[in-house]
Amino acid sequence: MAQDPIGTPRRSTSLANSATSATGLGRSASNSIWTTDSAPSRVTSGATANTASLAVGGSQSEHVQGLWDRFTFLKNTDNIKNNLLEDVLTRYSHLTQVFEEYKRENLLRLGEEGGKKAARQLKSAAAKYLASLDGMPKDLRIAARLYTNVSGLAQTCVRARLVSSVTIVEDFLRGFTYGDDLFDVIDVGYGKDRADGKVIANFKHEVHNYQCRHILFGCSHDNGFARHLERYTHDDATVAKVTLLEGVPFEKELRTLPYQQQKFPGLFRDSKIVVNSVDLVTADFSRLRHDSKHNLNVFNPNSAVFTPPSQTPAPTTPAFSPKTLASDALGPLRNDLTRTNSMSSVALSEAAPSVSTPNGGGWANIAKGSAHLPYKDLTKKVAEPLPTGPAVLLNKDDQRIDVEMEYDHEKVFSLKKIKLCNQHYIGRGCCHYQAGNRNCPHRHDLNLSAEDRKWLRVVARETVCKKGTACLELDCIYGHHCPYPKQTEGPQKGIACINGVNCRFAKEMHGMDMTVAKTLREQDLELMDA
Template sequence: MALTNGATTNGIASEDHVASFWLRYEQLKLQDVMKNVLLEDVITGYENLVLKHNEYVKEHEDEDETLNAFHQREQSLLLNFNTLQTILNRDPFVLVLIDGDGMIFNTGLMRDGESGGRQAAVLLHDVAQEWAAKNVIETPRDVKVVVRLYANLSGLADVCTKAGLISNPNQLAEFARGFTRGKTLFDFVDVGAGKDRADGKIAETFKLYLYDYHCRQILFGCSHDNGYARLLEQFTDTEPMRRVTLLEGTPFEKELAVLPFPTVKFPGLFRDSKISLPGTIDLLTGQPPRPRIDSRGLSATSGVFTPRTSSPFSPGGGIAQLDGQNLISQRLPHLRTNSIASSGNSSESEGVNSWATIAKTSSSLPYRDLPQASPSVGPPKEILRNLKGQRVDETLEYDREEVVRLKRLKMCNQHYIGNGCCHYNAGKADKCPHSHDVKLSQHQRYMLRVVARETPCKKGFECDDTKCIYGHRCPFPLATEGSSRGSGMCLNGENCRFSREMHGVDTKVVKRTLVTGAF
């Protein structure tokens, strides 16, 4: 009897039947491997997801902490910014910086002494405040006005008295006192006698406030002096230029007029012409005055003594007609009247034809140039030395504006006042960077010696050349303000071309050495 499905025959198992079991077993075994692999893949993937999840959670927590830290920092910075902005916007002010030796106040105000000084302070404060509110960005209408006016008070009072602007020097002292007391932030500073004392203080004050954020604008009253062009030229290509406005009194000098700074004028508050003393050299400008007028046979009403109708102090003056100056024109009429009355009534106390009356009433007449005496240009015949044996340059009297003008021409010093330019003498004038074709008078050659003195001599104190045109000591005044103060250096500081030992040289001559022979 036959068996199926691998059954045994006569008790003997079939081989095919056994093989099928092995085959089924291998299949089941393969399925287990595939199942295990699948489970391992799933578990591995899940493990990776858990790790990434944990990383994301950690990063999120870190980001939250960072965001919170940034938020707190932002709040702190915003608070600091608002605090700083409040500090910076607190007490904004406009600085009015005036060289009082040339920016002279209305004569009527000065004659009123202390009360005139107080009124001048109030007028200047109000008109500067009104101007700033209209012309300076982000400036409130109640912006503070700070005034620093520097002048040689005694010298200025003497000049004004001699010119007949005031009756005695005490009037100007009282005016200065009233000006300082008129407003708490106003100072009329007496710098005393001495060349460039006011200039140095004004220059350092200008630099100090130029970058001060609280100082929204500097009104710089210096129209009479070309020397300030050197200071202002340093800032013509920079942002601070927009924070400076030039205040006009007398018409701007040539070098100042070409500078790109905006300008403003407060007519009637300051004189618009320089002071000139009859028969003498103007002590403020160094310019020759008009000749003295012979008053013999002339009455007080003569045309030569009658003030010009365009005078800012005359009833028909041009104060009110100028834009933005209604404030001054409204407050000064009585001063203009007083000025005329004092001139017309002066005969009661001084006499109609007294010299004081003539000086007062003729001060507005146009000037007529007088020929200037030309100093000697020749070199010294001997060498001057001090106690230490150092060479002392002889003193040169000069006109500052003429010296500045000559410096701009950049002429060859050796050609005009020295031993002759070697390039020019050799027919190679193009090799010398300086000019040789300008015609100079004897007086201008003398002034050129002042220019040459600003170049240090290479031989220094030991130079024995009587024809040497260069400087043997620094000609500039010592610094009394700023970082160079007390260092013995001049206003130029470390940029000065003269060595440190050539500053502060003793100029007292104790020995004269006669030098002969060629050099």
């Protein structure tokens, strides 16, 4: 038995085996550590140990690199999964919005049954919200009043292609009233201000009614209600009693009011109805016949923008040539051809005696046959001059028409750069300036001549009126249809304006019928509001 330098008895190969196990070296290298050879032998064994250390270090480096590669792979995999998850959630959110919009519009398309469902959903959502407010009794009775021009709303929905017939909208509103005994639809007739007036009057009545515990006021679409609501902002009791109900996003002035705001998702539209104007390039102007439900309240079946559920083309009148139209063909034609306009139906054969046609007939013979008829003045009537005093001009579709104005580019452009307050100089007066605050960003400090005010009216005309083509305000200074010139070249030549898709005026404000069909003066508007 051998002993190590400190006298511990052990086998001579035990430590060598241990070293071999730890370093992975051969037997000769391990034994050389414990021999009593010369110094060079020990140096050789030391070099061999260093080689072993490098081998271990290289193995560790490869292992670490492998871990980094694995980490990078997992990281990239996580990124792929996260991106996929984000894409799925985004698509799901979009599909949810589309489904909610479809569901809202589908309620309208369901007619009477859809109106009943809408009433039930509104009552349920209102009850749930009111239950969350402090101090509300559990046995609340919920009443709903909807003020609208039923005919105008129905026609707008048809022109926007939300429904195929006005009767569907009428059935929907009827179903809404059937949905609950305290739910009413009040038809205010023609004129947007009529509905506004009714809504405001009802608000004033209920806000001071002690039996009315809370008011859900649906007004997010119209800044005009902001003026009325501002009067109560200093009354804490009224502010706590009123919640503004959101459909479309709140207009700017309504968002700043101190009232509570609430939205019932999936019940009201979150975008305004867009009425697509007729595309004069691709529109089909063939007359269509619509089979209305029960033949009640038929909506203009000859309208080119009408989309009926079933269509049958109107019979086409054959064209005849003077060379091919013989006298023997006039007999049955005279017996069948009738007038069906505003006059009584009179057979052509009864209007004139038969005329011989020795040369095969022609339009000249037809003219001779009509020579005995009384003379009718067919000259085109001269258009009546436009009114010179204050008036609201409407076309046959009850869309407001602005009187044409002169235009001077340099003068208009120079006024635009100054950024004057239109209401202060040519309107009803700036409410912010009169109140003494500085909320209006435009200038009020310049003295304008009559000529400057004239050109400022042109500037104001380039701002879209918030009431659109339905505006009936006698002194409105804003534009109710696009005032810009039309394109003179390209596929939209003569149709779109020079601003193209970037025009601030809506699509339905382009290509309007500019023929004046109605002239409403101050006394006419007063009668409408009475």
